[in-house]
Amino acid sequence: MSVSQTMETEEDLLTCLQIKLYHPQQSCRGIYGALPLGKRTTHTADDPLRLGRDAQACTYTLADPRVSRKHLALYAFHTPHSPNMMFTIQNLSQKGKLSVNSSALGFLERMDLPNKALIRFGEYEILIIHESGEAKASFEVEFEVLTVPPSRETCMCVPSMTPVMDTGSCVMNGFQSGFTALGPLETDETLS
Structure with a gap:
């Protein structure tokens, strides 16, 4: 066997953020139409992942006028004491608060994300589950729409x-x- 066949590649070991979305009126509105639902997409770790309604300023968009142009950002980082990629969430909305597991974040405030986090803003509930990987330079994101609020099940x-x-x-x-x-x-x- 050649070395290229036996070595694990970084693509096989990417960290993944599962982002599960819920909104009470999601069935009658196409708010998730611009999201790559059910597919894993790869992102470089040095570029923040932004979610909002402005397609030019955000990585992913929600078609909802009540969502800020840039609503939130997820930043990947490493610490010297751990090989695992970790994430920080930042509230980019000047008009609304964002909560992470019941802890409120004001405009430009940040918080480290635990491996499982319930994010709330407006009527949205977003469950983010962090699957660890060994890759250093990139990570994957997978979007899913939930039929019931994650706060009821979690x-x-x-x-x-x-x-x-x-x-x-x-x-x-x-x-x-x-x-x-x-x-x-x-x-x-x-x-x-």
Whole structure:
């Protein structure tokens, strides 16, 4: 066998960002028409991936007038202590906030993305899943449209809490917690 047949190539080991999109009115509007749905596309790591409605300024566009011209950017980076490619997200919208796993980002604020992140802005919910690879110079992106909001299916490190109205206590993951709601408990004065 020749060396070229036995060596792993960088193309085989690319990091991939799976970007899963949801909008409540996505079925009646063609907002995802410019996205390469279901296909993996390759990007150089030194160029930020921008999402917005301006096709000239953004890598990918959403056909929605409520989305900023440049809404968000994803930047790839490496640290000296890890061979893995990591990503930072930046809010490029002056008009709206962007949240990453419930942490709000204002205009030009950045945050490192965990391996699984729920991004929200406007009525959009975007689940980004980071699949590690060994490539240093490029990564792949794969877009998918979800039929249900990812926030319904995904627990983002916050226990599910169900309020119990009659006692003011809270049930977490099926177990009654040891605290009660702050403030007075409401009761019906007509009942004895």
